[in-house]
Amino acid sequence: MGEPVVMAEIWRGDLLESCHRGHAVVMDARGGLVAAWGDPTQIVYPRSSAKMVQALPLLRSGAAKAHGLGAKHLALACASHNGAAIHTEPVRDWLTDLGLADDDLRCGAHLPKDRTAKEALIRAGDRPCQFHNNCSGKHAGFLTLVRHLGAGPEYIEIDHPVQAAVRAAFEEACDETSPGFGIDGCSAPNFAISLAGMGRAMAGFADAREDSAEDQLVKAMIAHPDLVAGEGRACTRLMRACVGQAALKTGAEAFFVAILPEKGLGVALKIEDGSTRAAECAIAAILVTLGVLPADHPEALAFTDAPTTNWRGVQTGWMRATDVMRQMP
């Protein structure tokens, strides 16, 4: 323990070209450490992997119910979406229902990852709006809570009631005090915590009481894997492959969490170098190791034993999860 563990390797021909180190934990519903690779005390920013926790005040306050939010809204509140029409249209409608417009968002604008949506914008000579931002569902959730609380418009400020509620929910879920926060890509505060703390929060979601806020969010994610990320994305593909046994969420700089309701377990992992390809590889390996994804499932193989190809489709090598990730430590 302590030093990060090599979790993923990139081979070219017969030689190792690159590798990725990281830390990961599996926690149970009593807050206990079931397994660790590397250092469970590592202080991390969960980034977008915290979206389920950031959505708790939306439900607990009664705001979600008062505004008639359904499972699709909740899945979008937890999403880092591709900006395809299935994501941006419901977010736009959600803002309209609140009597708000794109300018009320504080997430900033970026081109959608979804190729069809991106190329349509470029062809039309249009610039992306804030609702195209991958975090726009989370921000629509924040704005719903703003409306419910009658709070001011700068909902991403650290001392705004929305963020105070998020911090309280986050520290309660992790059962730890956050040592500080950073500003996320979408301008909201992102609270730092130990890796074990984040895993503990995920175990709490896994073991949630029927119909609690946590339970509603997990069920919404599992019911709508296409809304949580989008076609081609690891969260969506692996949630489908786990067939209801896992809610999954990536975060920037190579964070990943898994909520396993049938096992009552939570997983949190961080690749130290911030590479998404490695976080996807490592979480898939852990899902296999924990028995919620068959090792020979095509989507497991696509992330743990992935052939790499070049611009002419020639196979150049492999990305592989290391042996240490394929068994309990």
Add this chain to the structure above:
Amino acid sequence: MGEPVVMAEIWRGDLLESCHRGHAVVMDARGGLVAAWGDPTQIVYPRSSAKMVQALPLLRSGAAKAHGLGAKHLALACASHNGAAIHTEPVRDWLTDLGLADDDLRCGAHLPKDRTAKEALIRAGDRPCQFHNNCSGKHAGFLTLVRHLGAGPEYIEIDHPVQAAVRAAFEEACDETSPGFGIDGCSAPNFAISLAGMGRAMAGFADAREDSAEDQLVKAMIAHPDLVAGEGRACTRLMRACVGQAALKTGAEAFFVAILPEKGLGVALKIEDGSTRAAECAIAAILVTLGVLPADHPEALAFTDAPTTNWRGVQTGWMRATDVMRQMP
């Protein structure tokens, strides 16, 4: 020595979020090790950092002279270019001069990195051609040698005379036997070598005899930093900032080399996780440490002490070269 060294750190707020480890060497013209961070014996794929070596047979065979290639052609042969018009138009002309067409290339097609060129293709509903590939200049050089040798069209095969000549030039420059090869993104073989071997080859370029093949390539790169990469890219920006004191070339999976003619030194570095952002940060730090780039030059600061900003332009943290990279080891 041995273990990779943390070379670059990504801070968010007051906390370290991610870091990158790597190996680097500085070699002199007699093939001696001047400095090392990490393990000089690490076996690496230099990827596109090998393009200057891959271009040696083009010059030594007389093919470049016979076909009237100038400094711009040579810079493009060493380039991983952005696919802007300044890159693709001369490569197209070069193919036309050879009586060849896009189909004769074997590099594969991908969208240009250059935003204007990319968006123009998307707006026109066109698909990218092989001359848009960032390696198309190298491949035009290969095809020139094919023509000169009267060799067959499959010039990227390992047993083709072009690749046999490349291997011989590579092993001679590195003064080592390559332990194997992989297929590169552009389908050409890429020969593995020790990091020290690659640094030794770069020192050979730094100390090249006037008008030798090496000397012509280094002068072409230094004369045309915009052709070697493109606007906004680290190679181009840092070569301009070093004002003739360095020829620089990146390679995929976070390789970077520097040729320092006035110092007679060669530098080679590999970030173990393959992250380009860290390779750029580390090479800039080494250029400062070796005295060819002022520490307070805006382009040095842009890579070694770079503020990170989000979608709304808010500063979220820093990417910084570590202290260990800011002094000779």
